[in-house]
Amino acid sequence: GERPYKCHLPECGRAFIQLSNLQQHLRNHDAQVERAKSRPFHCNLCGKGFATESSLRTHTSKELQLHLGVLQQHAALISNSNSVTCNVCSKIFLGVDALNEHIKYSHKEVAVKRRVANHPCPMCGKHYVNEGCLRKHLLTHPRTPGGAPGGL
DSSP states (O other): OOOOEEOOOTTTOOEESSHHHHHHHHHHHHHHHHHHHTOOEEOTTTOOEESSHHHHHHHHHHHHHHHHHHHHHHHHHHHSTTEEEOTTTOOEEESHHHHHHHHHHHOHHHHHHHOOOOEEOTTTOOEESSHHHHHHHHTTSOBOTTSSBTTO
């Protein structure tokens, strides 16, 4: 339905069917403004406001510890000789299996392209996505006089 009662704040843009709902909405904006005034000390890392400089310092200390922990994990990961980097987003993973799992779920379009069937069967011409699949398929062909399946 039509929503004729619009919030006048340019950053909001909400509209309501009933005037009473708009009035309640505006009271919420007023409460947010009051809360912001009562919390003049803001964290440079996350933007959260605090009533006292002391509480901001305590918060900042915790935030810095959190960020430091993340950085230490990252440094350990990139210094590991088994780490591999995603060619799509540059994230680093500990091993090829973790990278492949990431690509499978985060970059589905790339995962599909990576599974190109470029292993042709010499007997029938069918193509397979890897050598293991091709070998399994070759077992379905009759053995040649040399004894190997599919002439290999």
